[in-house]
Amino acid sequence: MKLSEPKTLPQLFPFLEVSAQRSLLGNPSSVHLAGRNAKFYLDQAREAVAGLLGVADPEEILFTSSATESINTALKGFYFRARAQGKAVVMISSAVEHEATLETLKFLQSLGGVEVNLLPVSEQGELSLDTLSEVLKKVPDGSACLVSLMAANNETGVVFPWKEAAIIAQEAGAVFHLDGSQAPGKLPDFSLAGARVDLASFSAHKIGGPTGIGCLVVRKGVILESFLHGGAQERKRRAGTIHVMGALSFAAAALEMPKRNLQKIRELRDQMEFQIFQRILGVHFNGQKAAARLVNTSNFVFDDLRGEGLLMALDLDGFALSSGSACSSGSIQPSHVLLAMGHDAMASQSALRVSIGPSTTEEEILCFVDCLESHVRRIRERTSKLAKS
Ligand code: PLP
Numbered sequence: 001m002k003l004s005e006p007k008t009l010p011q012l013f014p015f016l017e018v019s020a021q022r023s024l025l026g027n028p029s030s031v032h033l034a035g036r037n038a039k040f041y042l043d044q045a046r047e048a049v050a051g052l053l054g055v056a057d058p059e060e061i062l063f064t065s066s067a068t069e070s071i072n073t074a075l076k077g078f079y080f081r082a083r084a085q086g087k088a089v090v091m092i093s094s095a096v097e098h099e100a101t102l103e104t105l106k107f108l109q110s111l112g113g114v115e116v117n118l119l120p121v122s123e124q125g126e127l128s129l130d131t132l133s134e135v136l137k138k139v140p141d142g143s144a145c146l147v148s149l150m151a152a153n154n155e156t157g158v159v160f161p162w163k164e165a166a167i168i169a170q171e172a173g174a175v176f177h178l179d180g181s182q183a184p185g186k187l188p189d190f191s192l193a194g195a196r197v198d199l200a201s202f203s204a205h206k207i208g209g210p211t212g213i214g215c216l217v218v219r220k221g222v223i224l225e226s227f228l229h230g231g232a233q234e235r236k237r238r239a240g241t242i243h244v245m246g247a248l249s250f251a252a253a254a255l256e257m258p259k260r261n262l263q264k265i266r267e268l269r270d271q272m273e274f275q276i277f278q279r280i281l282g283v284h285f286n287g288q289k290a291a292a293r294l295v296n297t298s299n300f301v302f303d304d305l306r307g308e309g310l311l312m313a314l315d316l317d318g319f320a321l322s323s324g325s326a327c328s329s330g331s332i333q334p335s336h337v338l339l340a341m342g343h344d345a346m347a348s349q350s351a352l353r354v355s356i357g358p359s360t361t362e363e364e365i366l367c368f369v370d371c372l373e374s375h376v377r378r379i380r381e382r383t384s385k386l387a388k389s
Contacts, residue, residue, distance in 0.1 A: 027241050029233055032207060034088040038244050047242075048251035052184055053202065054191030057216055062216045062234050063247050067181040068100040069227075069378045070201030070216035073238070075104045075148060077224025078199075079114060082144035084225065089114040090145040092135055094160070095340035096153055098123050101179060102336070124290040125341050127157035132165055136172040145174035151183040151190070155322075155337040155353055156287035157297025159187060166196040175199065175222065181206050184254075185358075188262050198222045204246070208358070213246030256328070260358050266295035268365050269356050273298055275369040280376050286338060286351060287346040301343075307350040308332055313346030313375040319368055322353040 004090060026034030028042045043058070050058040056262055064070045070222070082089045091108070105116045117135050121127055127149070138147045147169035152159045158360045163177055169176040177199040183190040185207045192200060200217040204210055218224065218237065222335070230239030276283055282303035305322035311332075314321055323332055334348035343351075356365075 006047065026244075028244055029231065029241065033178075033349055034254045037388065041373040042242060042244050042247055045247040045251035048254050049215055049247070052207075052254035052257055053180075053200070053217060054193035054195075056193070056218065059235070060219055061217055062237050063242055063250075064214045064238065065243070067179065067201045067203035067206070068214075068216040068386050069099040070203075071098075071148075071179060072104050072176075073216050073224065073227040074199040074201060075101070075108065075146065076178075078144070078146045078175060079108050079111075080225035081223060081336045083113055085144070087105045088140065088143040090117070090143050091115070091148065092117045092119065092132070092145065092169075093148045094119045094121060094127055094150070096125060096155075096158075096337040097148070098154060098179060098181070099148055101148055101150075107224045114220055121158075121340055123342050125153060125156045125287040126213050126290050127160045127165070129161055129164055129168060129362075133168055133172075136168065136174060139172070139174070145169075145172070146177060147174045148177040148179065150179040150181070152187055152294050153287070153337060154182050155297075155335055155351075156290075156299045157186075157294035157342075158287040159292035159294065162194055162197075163195050170196045170198075177201070182294060185257050186265075187261050188295065192217060199224075202324070204253055206248035207253045207257060210246060213243055213250045215250070222266050233376070262295045264357065265360070266355050268313050268360055268362065269296055269354075271300055272354070272356070272369060273300075275366070276300065279369065279373050286343075292381065298356075299351055300354075301351040302376060304383070305350060305376060306346075307352050309379055310372070310375055311350060314368075314371060317371045319371065323349070323351060349367075 026032070026038035027038040028035060037253060046058040050056070050061050055061060064073060079089055091105055093105060093116070104226065108114050109116055119131055119135065132147070136145070147165065149160055149162055149165055151162045154225050165381050166176040168177070175198045176196065178197045178201070180200045197217070198219045199222060201214065201216040224237070226237065226239065228239040233239055233242055242308065273285060279304070284301050286299040287302065292340055311321055311323045332349055334345045335351060338348035338351055339345070
């Protein structure tokens, strides 16, 4: 099927600006005029999001509340359907997936009937396709197998060979789920067109849209047990009245995507890393030597410094960075991604993550490096004074 012409942002904007517009307050499942209007705009949103992702049939887009919900729907939906058919389940994923995947896998393990295999990564955070093939060879005949991998890592930006992994998985008879959350707008030429991906999860807030809306791509012929029960919305695949404004906002962000200058973002990131390397001693970049990285992400650690202090100092300067993985109590835990790449607990807790946005300027990058350099110097001087006293 031919993709329809992308609608331009101005065409959708009036609907976003007048959120109180009666037509959008309708329930898209209702048959009255307000419902039909809402359905009309929802269909437009579905087309725009499908266009962004390279999905030819917009009916394959299922709106959800987040990538987390999409991942839960894919993994649990696959598991419950296979179990209902009396099959043993094998799930293959990687050690560096987002918690949305890892915690869902843990939950399914607690229910039983599933063998979970987490593939290791190299020191650079890369995935070996040979290891995937080896693990797939060991899947017992008659079991239902799902391979779930991320397109790119949210902490290091390291890109997985997801298209090749999807082919290997499908040829071994497995269903392939892609956590594509980090890819659109950060991975040049990202598209599901022609890829052998059965299921794929995305989130609007990762592409400059609002929080609270995401989608799951469900290819024709892939049947999942419903995760939410209730109404027959989303062709009986997700019960609950659809978030029309969220879907439209997701679409508006999707339509902005082609305007992003990924080359410029990559140049700024590389310039930042070069400056840091030149000006501050004892810095190590994580995943920098991987075959492919997202254009906007940088992850680094200083030999003798904890990330937490730097994070707080930079926050006061107006820079929002991340370090390790923030647990529910707000304290910083070692990053499971860096641990899987072979770093020790201290380094895994201390690494800083920087993401460059589409509006980041060269001046901001230079200002950031100045601030970082002066905080590192100050903290190191204080630490050495304390050690001497
Ligand atoms: N997967 C990856 C790779 C992510 O980076 C994120 C969010 O950070 C998620 C899943 C979860 O996305 P959401 O915040 O939409 O639940």
